Amino acid sequence: MLTTNPFDDDKLREECGIFGVSGASGAAALTALGLHALQHRGQEAAGITSFDGTLFHTHRAMGHVAGNFDRDDVIRGLPGEVACGHVRYSTTGETALRNVQPLYADLSTGGFAIAHNGNISNAMKLRRELVRRGSIFQSTSDTETIIHLVATSNYRTLLDRFIDALKQVEGAYSLIVMTPEGMIACRDPLGIRPLVMGRLDGAVIFASETVALDVCGATFERAVEPGELVIVQGTEIRSIHPFQAVDARPCIFEWVYFSRPDSIAGDQSVYSVRKEIGAQLALEAPVDADLVIPVPDSGVPAAIGYAQASGIPFELGIIRSHYVGRTFIQPGDKVRHLGVKLKHNANRALIRGKKVVLIDDSIVRGTTSLKIVQMMREAGAAEVHMRIASPPTRHSCFYGVDTPERAKLLAAKLDLGGMTDFIHADSLSFVSIEGLYKALNAARGDKPSYCDACFTGDYPTTLTDHDESSTVDQFAMLAERVA
Numbered sequence: 001m002l003t004t005n006p007f008d009d010d011k012l013r014e015e016c017g018i019f020g021v022s023g024a025s026g027a028a029a030l031t032a033l034g035l036h037a038l039q040h041r042g043q044e045a046a047g048i049t050s051f052d053g054t055l056f057h058t059h060r061a062m063g064h065v066a067g068n069f070d071r072d073d074v075i076r077g078l079p080g081e082v083a084c085g086h087v088r089y090s091t092t093g094e095t096a097l098r099n100v101q102p103l104y105a106d107l108s109t110g111g112f113a114i115a116h117n118g119n120i121s122n123a124m125k126l127r128r129e130l131v132r133r134g135s136i137f138q139s140t141s142d143t144e145t146i147i148h149l150v151a152t153s154n155y156r157t158l159l160d161r162f163i164d165a166l167k168q169v170e171g172a173y174s175l176i177v178m179t180p181e182g183m184i185a186c187r188d189p190l191g192i193r194p195l196v197m198g199r200l201d202g203a204v205i206f207a208s209e210t211v212a213l214d215v216c217g218a219t220f221e222r223a224v225e226p227g228e229l230v231i232v233q234g235t236e237i238r239s240i241h242p243f244q245a246v247d248a249r250p251c252i253f254e255w256v257y258f259s260r261p262d263s264i265a266g267d268q269s270v271y272s273v274r275k276e277i278g279a280q281l282a283l284e285a286p287v288d289a290d291l292v293i294p295v296p297d298s299g300v301p302a303a304i305g306y307a308q309a310s311g312i313p314f315e316l317g318i319i320r321s322h323y324v325g326r327t328f329i330q331p332g333d334k335v336r337h338l339g340v341k342l343k344h345n346a347n348r349a350l351i352r353g354k355k356v357v358l359i360d361d362s363i364v365r366g367t368t369s370l371k372i373v374q375m376m377r378e379a380g381a382a383e384v385h386m387r388i389a390s391p392p393t394r395h396s397c398f399y400g401v402d403t404p405e406r407a408k409l410l411a412a413k414l415d416l417g418g419m420t421d422f423i424h425a426d427s428l429s430f431v432s433i434e435g436l437y438k439a440l441n442a443a444r445g446d447k448p449s450y451c452d453a454c455f456t457g458d459y460p461t462t463l464t465d466h467d468e469s470s471t472v473d474q475f476a477m478l479a480e481r482v483a
């Protein structure tokens, strides 16, 4: 697994980013640009499928978008005015090229390519039944379940088959589908994972985040609504809502960490929300200190908010080098620990003798927090206080986010005192769940308007596979069998 930032090793990791364009010449090149802007959502593999009016073309590769899709020969091999793409970090389905999306199949209705952000929480159950009925799976990805449900549906048209398939799946899905008739983009009825829509000179563009529209020079039009299917033919769109309406529950962690700060999510600037979370944190957990220091890079907006609300100066107490190769941070590699110091260094002259407040967005296992606190102490800090811009992460995510098993989550194992001791901080505080909602101009109440299950355990869907046994274990067994 490649990470661009060793301080990100101890984060929940968004599984995927998706991008699609219809009605633009050079659709694949635009898709490569869009995927580049979404690279933070998945760094393990990337793929693009294009349609030239007759044939589908696909290129999928392990690794980053740059290096795979910035080559003329690759883009020339993906002709057409319609394309979709995917960046991936896997949680279900092992790391193998056959699991890299977009997935493609020739159905009785014609070619069918699909890019998925999310996780289908009853995929194993559906898969068992499909296999029993004769389906032959080519991958271990939960996304392939949708293809087989479409293929075996009794409905006649592709659209009806697709809706029929979606009505059988539970969990989180933002999807971009390409068929010879056009493109379909949709979000699950709860809108757990994001998807937005834009225009570029008439062409229709879909992306996980608005930053991908910005990078292409497209205009942000609106979010695809929870439960909405947007059907595109050329540059014409129509919208349907085939599911029973339910109250939306978008993933609150998009504003905490996943989305880029320059994205707009749910009509709110992600950067501004993060600053507001920092301000809430300053109100809820004040501390007598000399400096507010962000853990780079994701802690920066909340640290600015904390500093502005508390009046304590914001300073860059940890300096990040942008010139360290990724080869230093391979998992299991001894140099990984060395890599942390190569990439991040304490600003000693600033820190020596000072009481510092470190601001980070979240604590997962706590291993990185421990290293950062140690780094501050070695640099001569008089006191090190840690403030976290999200509530304690106590539960696993089953909606397309890589989470360690619950037993490895620091907040699931230890109370606040235990966590403070574990990271060797002088004090530790988390923003409250109410404070987090307040930063989003919302109140949690009895009917929360976001999914916040990793903090509260209040999952907005049934978790069929997980309830039966561990999804991850089932897919691991499956992977072993097909390897």
Ligand code: SF4
Residues within 6 Å of the ligand: 012, 192, 251, 252, 253, 254, 396, 397, 398, 399, 401, 451, 452, 453, 454, 455
């Ligand atoms: S459990 Fe919900 S809030 Fe937490 S990461 Fe998953 S989708 Fe987001």
